[in-house]
Amino acid sequence: MPATWRIDFLHLGGWDWAPGFEMFWMEAGAPDGPLALVSLLLRDGESTVLVNTGPDAEMLPVLNQRWAEFDPRHRLSVRDDQRLEAQLGRLDVGTADVTHVIVTPFQPYAIGNLLALPNADYCLSRTGWIDFHAPRWRDHPHDYRPFVIPPPILTRLVTDRWDQVHLLENEEELLPGLSVFWTGAHHRSSVAVKIATSQGAVIASDCFMRPQNVTENRPLGISESLSETLAAYERIRREADVLIPLYDPAVFEQHPEGIGAAPRAAK
Numbered sequence: 001m002p003a004t005w006r007i008d009f010l011h012l013g014g015w016d017w018a019p020g021f022e023m024f025w026m027e028a029g030a031p032d033g034p035l036a037l038v039s040l041l042l043r044d045g046e047s048t049v050l051v052n053t054g055p056d057a058e059m060l061p062v063l064n065q066r067w068a069e070f071d072p073r074h075r076l077s078v079r080d081d082q083r084l085e086a087q088l089g090r091l092d093v094g095t096a097d098v099t100h101v102i103v104t105p106f107q108p109y110a111i112g113n114l115l116a117l118p119n120a121d122y123c124l125s126r127t128g129w130i131d132f133h134a135p136r137w138r139d140h141p142h143d144y145r146p147f148v149i150p151p152p153i154l155t156r157l158v159t160d161r162w163d164q165v166h167l168l169e170n171e172e173e174l175l176p177g178l179s180v181f182w183t184g185a186h187h188r189s190s191v192a193v194k195i196a197t198s199q200g201a202v203i204a205s206d207c208f209m210r211p212q213n214v215t216e217n218r219p220l221g222i223s224e225s226l227s228e229t230l231a232a233y234e235r236i237r238r239e240a241d242v243l244i245p246l247y248d249p250a251v252f253e254q255h256p257e258g259i260g261a262a263p264r265a266a267k
Contacts, residue, residue, distance in 0.1 A: 003044055003177035005195050007202060007259040009251055010039035010087035012054030013078030013109075019071070023209045025219040025226070036249035037109055039084075040204055041091060042195060047175055048093060049100040050120070051193055051204060052246065054084050056112035059150065063108055066144065076109060084113045100166075102180060104206050104246070105187035106132060108147045115156055122157065123174060126167035127182050128189020142224060143187070181235075183207040184228035186220060192236060197260035200241025207232050209247045214240075 014037050020030030040051040055063065057078055064075045080086065085095060095116050102123045103111045114122060132148055149157070157165055168174070168191065170182035177196035184190055185207040192205035207229065208214050209221075214236050219229045236243070242259065244251055 003175070003196060004198050005177055005260055006043045006262055007195060007197060007255075008041040008043075008091055009255060009258060010041060010054075010084070011082055011252055012037040012039050012052070012084060012087060013076060013082045014247075014249065015074060015076055017071075017073040019074075019221075022221040024213070025221045025223055027218070027221075030221075034249050035209065035247040036251070038204075038244065038246045038248065038251050039087070040193070040195075040244065041088070041093065042178065044175070044177065047099045048097050049102065049175070049178065050098050050117065051102045052104065052110040053101060053113035053117065054078065054082075054087075055109045056150070057083060059108055059112060063147070066147075084116060100174065102168075102174070102191070102193055104189065104191045104193070106148045106189040107187065108150055110206070111149060111153060114153055115161070120164065121166045122161070122164050123166045123168050123180070125170075125182055125189045125191050127170060127184075128187065128191075129167055131188035142222070148189075183232040184225055185223055185232050186229075187224065192232065194239065197242075199259055201239055202242040202244060202259060203236050203240035204244035204246055205232070205236070206246045208236075208243070208245050210245055211243045211248070213245070214243055 015035040018035045020032050024030040037054055042049040067074045096119050098117045098120045100123055101117050101120045106128050168180050173179045179194045180191050183192050190207050192203050195202040212218055213220050214233045217233055219226055223229050
């Protein structure tokens with residue numbers, strides 16, 4: 001039988017307000033709404049995989065100060081019970097239990113707690129990694145370099161944690177039943193994670209903020225490439241049975257018990 005995974009969803013904070021045009025490109029009438037930081041905990045009885053780590057709480061004042069220049073309502077908050085350790089703990093998982101972590105995209109709200117996972121392989125887009133180190137434009141309106149990979153994290157990744165860095169190819173089966181493909185669209189480091197479950201193929205990504213981005217072919221508002229966005233949506237519509245937008249608070253209402261059967265214990 002093909003490997004299947006159990007998915008549990010972690011709520012790692014979010015924004016109470018975001019403009020509609022951030023979610024739907026050029027749609028002046030799109031309603032404003034909240035954004036959530038949705039993390040996935042994947043287990044198959046052998047491996048424990050985390051998709052995104054949430055922000056480092058100590059960085060929140062710096063993040064919000066910069067984002068306030070856009071709109072003071074656009075503030076990221078993380079309650080104590082939404083911190084990574086607390087969210088893992090309610091599932092009886094410790095930070096040392098995580099074997100792999102997939103980051104999408106390279107941004108402080110996705111990569112901020114990476115180093116808190118001491119035993120994990122850090123799975124990062126090779127395309128995104130190269131773009132970070134050799135960008136075509138030094139000054140990019142969408143990527144503030146100290147936020148993309150915060151310097152304390154970057155230093156550890158290229159020194160004592162380098163052996164744990166796994167640079168993902170644009171098409172890669174990371175583990176049986178778990179694959180990753182590069183999407184671009186939102187950021188150069190954006191990928192889609194495809195997970196085989198008892199309910200079919202689940203695809204999670206930051207390249208769509210709401211299911212309607214994909215199902216109605218309405219590009220997300222923060223998009224670096226419309227052609228990449230449309231190509232990603234075309235593929236995701238073809239391959240996904242279940243869509244998981246990594247910023248949609250409705251995920252927690254739609255899947256309160258997670259997806260898939262409980263994994264069998266490793267032998």
